[in-house]
Amino acid sequence: MGQGTLLFRASLGDVLRAERMRQSMTLRELSSSARVSLGYISEIERGQKEASSELLSALCEALDVPLSSVLREVSDYVEAEELALEIIEAPIVPSGVVASAA
Amino acid sequence: MGQGTLLFRASLGDVLRAERMRQSMTLRELSSSARVSLGYISEIERGQKEASSELLSALCEALDVPLSSVLREVSDYVEAEELALEIIEAPIVPSGVVASAA
Numbered sequence: 001m002g003q004g005t006l007l008f009r010a011s012l013g014d015v016l017r018a019e020r021m022r023q024s025m026t027l028r029e030l031s032s033s034a035r036v037s038l039g040y041i042s043e044i045e046r047g048q049k050e051a052s053s054e055l056l057s058a059l060c061e062a063l064d065v066p067l068s069s070v071l072r073e074v075s076d077y078v079e080a081e082e083l084a085l086e087i088i089e090a091p092i093v094p095s096g097v098v099a100s101a102a
Numbered sequence: 103m104g105q106g107t108l109l110f111r112a113s114l115g116d117v118l119r120a121e122r123m124r125q126s127m128t129l130r131e132l133s134s135s136a137r138v139s140l141g142y143i144s145e146i147e148r149g150q151k152e153a154s155s156e157l158l159s160a161l162c163e164a165l166d167v168p169l170s171s172v173l174r175e176v177s178d179y180v181e182a183e184e185l186a187l188e189i190i191e192a193p194i195v196p197s198g199v200v201a202s203a204a
Contacts, residue, residue: 006169007155052152053109067108068181071173079170 006085010047011077012056015070017045019063034062108187112149113179114158117172119147121165136164 020030027045031038036055043049044059051059060067122132129147133140138157145151146161153161162169 005159008158008169008173009155050152050154053111056110057107066181066184067110068177068184071177071180075170075173075177078173079168082168082170
């Protein structure tokens with residue numbers, strides 16, 4: 001895998017944090033409601049730890065958002081990043097140079 | 103979490119297996135291309151093991167599908183299951199009974 005590899009947990013963390021902040025919920029409140037340690041949720045939000053499927057479901061339940069919505073948002077995030085990577089990684093062709101068959 | 107908790111890894115496994123079979127790729131071929139052990143991929147496809155984000159990216163690369171597409175499909179799967187659960191878990195209201203304000 002190249003340096004540009006997109007990681008699910010990074011986008012998942014962004015989406016979960018954005019949802020929590022949209023609801024003006026503190027890490028402490030989410031931790032208490034989801035019964036998951038505050039430090040663990042914080043690491044997940046920063047994309048540093050993988051969330052197990054059970055934990056992800058518990059966080060969605062505590063945030064009162066369907067798992068499908070969270071996954072759709074993550075998919076949108078990842079898609080935007082894939083497009084950005086394509087632009088960055090596209091070979092730069094000098095203008096005026098035309099490929100010729102050898 | 104109730105018995106009806108939807109797990110990300112279960113839907114992810116279904117989507118990954120469906121994609122591999124659509125391409126008529128064997129577990130052995132995918133294992134060799136993604137450099138992941140055959141047994142591990144098989145457990146992921148059956149929803150028995152969590153795939154790390156790195157592994158998920160490696161599988162997507164080996165299947166030549168964008169991560170965003172896989173996540174979108176998983177989201178669709180999960181959404182269909184959420185709707186099915188809502189129907190199953192909805193309280194049964196006897197016909198003819200009308201709620202009255204006390």
